[in-house]
Amino acid sequence: MKVVLLEHTPHPDEVVAAAARLCYSASDIGTIRERLGGSRARDLVLKLLNLGHESPLEHVSFTFGIEEVSRALSHQLVRHRIASYSQQSQRYVKMGGFSYVLPPSIAENKEARQKFEQLMGDLQESYGDLLRVVPAEDARYILPNACTTKLIATFNARSLYNFFTLRLCTRSQWEIRALAWEMLKLAKVEAPAIFSAAGPDCWGPHGCGEGEMSCRQPPERI
Template structure:
């Protein structure tokens, strides 16, 4: 019987993210933690919720790595994907001589396929934040949004036109793709442990993060919250 949560999708700007598979739940976390005592439970109770909070607060993270999620991202701009890629570093763990990555991804490759003319177009162009040099003002649009959109579209059209012309000249795809604007829509599969996903949400659903990546973090949080609400809350809200 198909799990009710698998296949659930949420819109992310003009793309979407889908929970395609997962393993585990809050109960998996507490059972992993209690295996040292040779104990296993089949139902959660208040003691288990307290245990989860204790594990998160004291950075006992290995039990949270027994819950794993796989997401499919479609039509998400490369700008957003590049920020997601950074969590290979932010979510990797070292054990002795070996590095155990808690997250991985696979994406469509411009070396193998020719890109389609699909790009992310913001519904509004936000103003720069007055005090935070890296942030924008959510909900505050520049005065001439129409002009900004026209300039944006012109740059995209020129970049994609150059890409097509290079291909027509016989230039290989792996070089022609270098002129593609970073607003092109990408598709990828991302698999990560609960610990890694919570780390991503904690860092990216933050007022200092770019709004587009915040929207992705918010959507992913909604997708997994019904599966592991206690663990997610404990990990996201624990002190850094």
């Protein structure tokens, strides 16, 4: 898995703080921003998070480049609707000799790994055979969920919070959970105040929301 932060809104703390302050100020936007110098923007962002006033977070965005992840992951990722995605097309990009993700539980089991890798090899060969006689858009029907893909994904900060709450939970699927950790680490470097409270439900003031399905093993904070 490779994850990079391609772009983000410049001065994210100031943008969020200015958006929040604007709602209650008669001043023009330039004056509001001037008054948010030093630690004032950061302090206001932390106050907003504490109060649960999340709408100003929607004014800043973060764009991630994501590679070497499975189609099984991407199918889960795009369920987060308030985000924008561009994904490598299996219709137009020929996937001959495709790479794939090997789940840890299979990698650790000798017999399972042998069967898995044999099946992947058979599918690679069959896919190549089909490409010679049918269009790629039809040959792709035999490609597995393990097949790797590439995406560029853009979230606003509020949507990212929701993503982190759901996907950093230890009950989420291992691969997308690993992606969420990498994305949070990158986002916190550029916007530490904004993402200071980001994490699974169990890190929050109300605790785990999984009820009887709770793992009761909160992940370590970063």
